[in-house]
Amino acid sequence: MKYLRFSFQICLFFTAVLSAQNKEVTLEEIWNGTFRTERLDALHSMANGQQYSVLNFNREARSTSIDIYDYKTLEKVNTLVSSSDLPSVDYFTDYTFSADESQIILATNEESIFRHSVLGHYYIYDVKSKSLTLISEEKIQEPTLSPNGDKVAFARNNNLYIKDLVTTETFQITFDGVKNKIINGITDWVYEEEFAFVRAFDWNADGTQIAYIRFDETNVPEFSMDVYGKGLYQTQEVFKYPKAGEANSNVSLHVYNLKTTKTAKVNLGEKIEYIARIEWTKNADVLSAQVLNRHQNKLDLLAYNTAENKTSVLLIEEDKAYVDVTDNLTFLKDNSFIWTSEKDGYNHIYHYSKDGKLINQITKGAWEVTNYYGFNEKAKTIFYQSVENGSINRDVYSIKLNGRSKTRLTQDEGTNGADFSADFSYFINTFSNASTPPRYTLNSASSGKVIKLIKNNEALSKTLSEYKISNKEFSTIAINGNDLNMWTVKPTDFDPSKQYPLLMFQYSGPGSQQVANSWISSNDYWYQLLAQKGYIVACVDGRGTGFKGADFKKVTQNELGKYEVEDQIAAAKQLAALPYIDAERIGIWGWSFGGFMSSNCLFKGNDVFKMAIAVAPVSSWRFYDSIYTERYMATPQENASGYDENSPINHVEKLKGDFLLIHGSGDDNVHVQNTMRLVEALVQANKQFDWGIYPDKNHGIYGGNTRLHLYTKMTNFLDENLGDKISKK
Structure with missing residues (x-):
């Protein structure tokens, strides 16, 4: 076909073992660990450059250990610490070394708060004396050792504390922290989710100062979720959540001096909306901060000199759409710095002087x-x-x-x-x-x-050699003037003279990628199961996705869901023209942004899509958080048409096919409100559909048998609505 510009197949195993592949993947096996992948957990390179440490878990003893390996021989040379030797610690789940590696923070009893944040009990383990010190009887967040290891800073109940490991004294350095009002040194919900960091404090180079961000959430609207639990009455979780166009936290930057016990507020110049990163330079008196305006199309890298109480601008990044926050800022010994930027249309590495003057662009190319x-x-x-x-x-x-x-x-x-x-x-x-x-x-x-x-992962390869595993075929498809990356999974007994139903999967969020030449995930095993049943599964990364340049990624600016949906509909129509695709049996599914997309595709592409599954979808960008949504859409007050014309909630009257809508009631990210409002719109439009709510489950919808139940439900829905003429298994 003309639409295929190039194509190559990646065969999963050698031809010699193909004859042995007769087992079929089951839903139970996908979720019970049958296909578990071995990894190197919590890998840390030791300061001597010749050894590395790994967190190992002994399943029989139910214990964890930090083991040291030699780079040259790869042999284990030492066990630094094992929970089996610590009477007060059954196991630990993570570890962090001090700068000189003489002490280790061990994490225990951790419990999740939101996506990245956790509360836990943390111990300081002294490698030489083998002594163990509990940092706090209460659960705390983000314990961080000072550069010389004699102190540890941490957050508790929205305030910051420092524990002196020599005197064992703990002293408080902020005092105004109040839940749902003031947070010191820990990010609020929307920063954690969208700027992807939790610890909003940092030690300077010599351990004499701590910089921290203070969040005033007082004016941020609250969102509440019922928690059904197992009691007679449900409880309620209430937290601050700024939706698009609503008030954000008022943020400020402060520096606490351990010698004077004084706190100084940093002058950030003109009004800024976000403090997206803070990092001390090699100079113990100079702090850097990345600050953004509300539209996130202007980023200033600032330098604050604590000795002079002076703030200067090192560089300014501006873009007609938005500027991505970089995690790659690296200060060199002379305080010049490495920076990454899309300023030439592609993300590349730059070198700047300590004063912010460009020395050179290090990498270049399309x-x-x-x-x-x-x-x-x-x-x-x-x-x-x-x-x-x-x-x-x-x-x-x-x-x-x-x-x-x-x-x-x-x-x-x-x-x-x-x-x-x-x-x-x-x-x-x-x-x-x-x-x-x-x-x-x-x-x-x-x-x-x-x-x-x-x-x-030889054991996994051996296990999979016994199964019917289809090839994942990579290609490009010419859509709307672009060669879009695509993968396809077909039944192992594929016969081009027959016709097969097609299920398309996509995510399509800005800068994302689903078509990647990497090892398969749990979803891929599900696609193998579907291929066994007689489905063809395909995925196309359309406009707005990542790693093909800024213009390709940012074309969707102010119109999320327009070009992305057009590309999926056009791709489905091209695939429908293939002789082995049954054009009457084409479906699409997605999760989160992908659920927003699959809903829109079914409604707007009702002439090609016969069914869709939407899991935890956004139904209107008016319901989603400020930082993410406004980065791509500005505010609803500024861009009402962009919000409304591409939101599935406003296109329910176009529904013709079969629709399955799934959400977790405890989703703190994409609130179940999205599904409830979409349900009401569908009801009022007198459109029939199927839906399910998983009580108290978050955006990931997992725990116990939840994933097995969810994928069983989705598989049955596919078989009933797309897989007629396919034998049921």
């Missing part, structure tokens, strides 16, 4: 830098990951600070990621592709040469 790993001061070399080898692949590279001597350090086509030793002499490469489960190797950082294999 491709994106996707990760920044670090800078080797001695060799003047930067290490990064990019899509230079195609937007669905990832490779690791090195390049000199002056932009010369670029070296590709990974060779296998797929997704490569790196964890470098502290002295940048080695890196552990994590590689996978659609046919290869995660493989961990020790590589030379200078040449990329593989030194030794660490782990290759």
Whole structure:
């Protein structure tokens, strides 16, 4: 067909074992751990550059340990600490070293608050004396050791505290924290979700000062959720949630001086809406902050000198759409800094002087830098990951600070990621592709040469060799003037002379990617099950998705759901023209932004889509949070048509096919309000549909048998509404 510009297949296993593939994937196996992937958990490179630590879990003893391995031999050389040797700790779930690695923070009894935030009991373990110190009897957040390890700062009940590990004294440094009013040093809900960080405080280089962000949530509207639980009466969770166009937290930046016990408020200049990042420079008196306006199309990198009480602007990033916040800011010994930016149309690495003057653009080209790993001061070399080898692949590279001597350090086509030793002499490469489960190797950082294999998920490969596993085919499809990335999964006994129902999956959120040459996820096992039943499953990354340049990503600005939906409908129509696709049996499904998309596609594309499943969908961007929504849509007051013309809640009268709507009642992110309002609109339009609510389940809809129940429900819905003529299994 003309629409296929290129196509290649990735075969999951060698031909020699294909004859043994006769088992079929079951829903129970997807969720019971049958296909569990082995990983290296909590990997940390030791300061000596020759060893690394890993968090290991002993399933038989139900204990955890921090084990030290040698890079050269990959042999375990030491166990730093094991919970089996700690009478007061049954197990720990994470660990953090002090700068000199003489102390370790051990996390225990952690409980989730929202997506990233947790409360827990935390201990300081002294490696030399093997002593254990509980930081606080009460559960706390984000304990962080000072640079010399003699103090630990933490948050409790919306205030900041410091514990002196020498005197064991704990003292409070903020006093106005109140739930749903004032938060010190910990982000509010919308910052945590959309700027993706929780700890909003930071020690300076010599441990004499702590900078922190203060959130005044007083004027932020509250959202409430009923929690049904198991009691006679439900309870209610109430929290601050700024929806698009509503008041955000009033944020301010402060610096506490441990010597004077005084707190200074940082002058951030003109009114700013967001403090998206704070980070101390190598100079103990200079703090950096990334601040944004409400539209998020102007970002200032500020430097605040505590000794002079002076704020200066290091650089300004502006964009007609929005500016992405970078996590790659790296201050070098001379306080010059590394920065990543889309200023030339693609995400690249730049080097600036300590005064914010551009020294040079280090990477260039019509491709994106996707990760920044670090800078080797001695060799003047930067290490990064990019899509230079195609937007669905990832490779690791090195390049000199002056932009010369670029070296590709990974060779296998797929997704490569790196964890470098502290002295940048080695890196552990994590590689996978659609046919290869995660493989961990020790590589030379200078040449990329593989030194030794660490782990290759051989057991999983052996397990899967017994199953009917379909190839995942990658291709591009020409839609609306663009070559869009696509993958397809067909039945193993695919016969081009027959016709098959098609299920399309997508997410389509700004900057996202679903068509990636990486190891399969739980959803992919479900697609294998569907292929076994006789479905073809396909996924297309349309306009607005990531890693193909800023213009491609930002074309959807102010009109989320317009171009993305057009691309999915057009793709479905092209696929329907294939002789082996039954044009009368095409469906689409998605979760979150994908649920917003699948709903819109069914309503607006009712001439091609016969059914849709929407899980936890946004039904109107008016219901979603300020930071995410306004980044792409401005406020509803400024862009009412953009909000309303592309929201599924306003297109229910177009529904002709079969529709399944799913939500968790405890979703603090995309509130169940979205589904309830969509349900009411469908009812008033007299449209029949199916729906289900999972009590107290959050945006992920999991726990116990929940995922199994959900996917059983979705599978049955597909069989009933798309899979007629397919034998039921």
